[in-house]
Amino acid sequence: MKKLSPILRSLLIPFSLLYGLIVSIRNLLFDFNILSITEFKIPIISVGNITVGGTGKTPHIEYLINLLKDDYKLATLSRGYKRKSKGFLLADEKSTTNQLGDEPMQIKRKFPEILVSVDRKRVNGVKSLLKSENGNNLDAVLLDDAFQHRSIKAGLSVLLIDYNRPITRDYIMPYGRLRESAHEKDRANIIIVSKSPENMTPIERRIIVKELNLLPYQSLYFTCLNYGNLEPVFEEDAIAISEDWANDNSSILLVTGIANPKPLRKYLENFSDTVEELKFPDHYAFVQKDLDLIQQKYDQLEGENKIIITTEKDATRFFDMQISQDSIRKHLFYIPLRIKFLNDDKSMFDNQILNYVRKNKRTSNLHNIKTDSI
Template sequence: MLVNYLRFLLLPFSLIYGLAINLRKKLYDWGLMRSVKFDLPVICVGNLAVGGSGKTPTTEYLVRLLSDYKVAILSRGYGRKTKGFILADANATTETIGDEPLQYYQKFENVTVAVCEDRVTGINKLKENHNLIILDDAYQHRAVKAGLNILLFEFRKLGTLQFLLPAGNLRDVFSSRKRADVLLVTKSPVPLLHVAQQASVNELQPNENQQVLHSYLKYGDLQHLYTMESRSLDSIKGYEIFLLTGIANPDPMIEELEKYSKAIKHEEFADHYAFKDDDIKNFKSAFELSNKKEKIIITTEKDSKRLKAAGFKDLLINLPVYFLPIEVELFEEDKITFDELILNYVKSNRRNR
């Protein structure tokens, strides 16, 4: 209740923020601020809200779909302690490039991963040696004119009242969706009823040239933080789960874990949170004080990058610590449409076609 009241007090600042956003939009629309278009396919994955819409697994979906091409992923590298253009290599850490870029780098050996606040500079450094570039979280970075914009909307938040920052979580006005080529509704329920699908379309009110498609999350087997061991979610039925997250929206993950256990103790931190020694020590103490014989520690794949890179191995090495991988999948008809749209765009816009 207090949080809602405080947000209400911040509404005047959201109004000012909205005016600034709209002015900036107009300056780009009128050509008074310059957008750079490149001569190779550039796909932008973005959203209007702050985090939690599924950009990372959607980017990974694109990488798998485009495996026949030389792909570069360019990110801002949120949460890193460095500046400028950095190419990920074997020495990369969450502090040098950020947690999501590190996840991409360690997951896809044939993909180039780079970070740069200035996406124009970043693309210029990558374009000569790659067939296409995927911009992770760059929808508001209008200095680049992407060839294909994929804008994500979380299913459960469509139709709800949302405010601009700082009163709410929106960093862009809803009308900005009109610039996108694909409006991808993420984290949809399975099965997806036709009435729910149509409700998304009614809410988004697409232009004639915009596709409204639906995706859902698919969870893999649990992976041990330090070894190659994996185990199925079925194997932890009835376990006491100690969940550690530092992501924008852990609710879908909690819902998945609740299918296997109702005993979930959740330690929640902000998105991209830099874990501290005391955080992990306190979490470990709570785990060890539990009298339950069958218990397990679970975190997200993104959080696992920060846990492994932050020097916590001595604290966690002897504990059953696992991360839960997720992937994005599209419903059958939408998948055909989406895959065809992406592949046709890349094929028709590649250099020397």
Template structure:
């Protein structure tokens, strides 16, 4: 815990009390949650950022898009628009937010992508469309308790389990650890690719899941090729380049590239960073820029970066994927 977080530690009990009371009011039914008669899956976490929600949403899209009309609904963090917005050919990162635009950019034509801070209104708007979705995926809505999703998937990273964390502002937890009790499935993300049974047992003991909860382990798989708007290039063929990250936790990507023996400079920005004119001026002199996909969708509009800007696709891989997939398919089929 750094010095600033130690200084603000006395605020933690206040934040804990406020969020605990709010959750208790929902638990007792004194504040109402809206449920729906069609499948709604919520993907979220207890901490702020960096647990892999975007790759998980994309995993679910791939799992269901062939058999169902799928829609994603996000808050649209950092967007410059208000209210409900359905993505179309005029959408960009500024109108939708980073992650929703990434969903649209990658899966347009196969799914519907919408943003609305009011998730109930967003769901109602989506269901009022001529081609209403049969399945809605809620992105980062675990604390949005006005909606009672049919299935809650909670993510926590292997190297920073929520069980080890503190409440804001001294830690990263948005609510008390007991909030994990609302989860139906807990996915431990960003695990080492070779995880021993002993290590898994240790994690399970720390999480101590309830009888109705299932825990899965997952890891990030990076692509062999980096992509630009016009071509692809083998990662191993990349010479000295500049890595640009504007995400909560770039460590796994940095370690992956280092382990490949690649030489690069790393420009690290805060999560959801809005690239300024000065940032672009600095980047345009670089020969090759490798960005995360989230940063790529914001940077690709700058013509001065065209031809030198690449991103490295990633996917989440889940251990016991068949069990995980069947569990989710059974939930959706139950409606």
């Protein structure tokens, strides 16, 4: 996307001021209990951000699932961005990306044993989960992208901040990328600086700590992103590929529909001199003409070892498609994305999450501070 000139961008300042005022008034209404907040007698962990665009919410949700799933009955609840369905929906083995949205579908495919649900109204979503067939056994709910959804009170709020886009140096949208003022970070119990460099120096860490100016009740952690091994999108048709595939000097066609594909491209350029790219908008719904374009670009790649690589989120959309192109079905792979905590942060974060869930494990049915929902 082409950047606006400083003059044109400055014209957005009045809109940012107006938007910031509206958001601030809304937050004050919640702060003074004029807008109602609903609380539940079940551990609820919210994972969200202030910045527009990807901060790595889904990999962090998946980390929490892996941490808790062996000992607790879990559910996730998200809006289901760009799904074609409405209202509350609980995923099952027949669910599709169109019904759930790509990120909930990714979680359901990876963790079929947990409850995955979507609802734009989060209070109604939790109530519906607890009333569902397996709701009586539910131990904890993970709310995805819910930092701004203040009508529901999370027992533990996790705020993600992109290392490359510090909120302390950003502005309210549309002039900047912030959904609300940076000082609203004070609502979070845990702040995670995501996408950090793995080799971060102590002085870099101290600078961030100073800029964020944490409150006594807040914990700060740092994570980086790690790419996993290639996985076939269509396992039954895929060509055999070794873990050492990069040494085959493969030509790569990168196909993405995410907010920021630059890190993935940079990663792949470590393994191949030929990385062609097809970029689509975030959460893009692929159609047949896109498959034809992918086929065309794949045929134009040089060399004998050719491969198509996409993200795990994009792969969920390809799973549901009727793809007749044999070469796409054979050569389409995705790279899983995982998070890694820096230094000693992992054990401290794990203990904080586990202690919260253990101490607040559900003991009775839902309890409302106020029954009105927003």
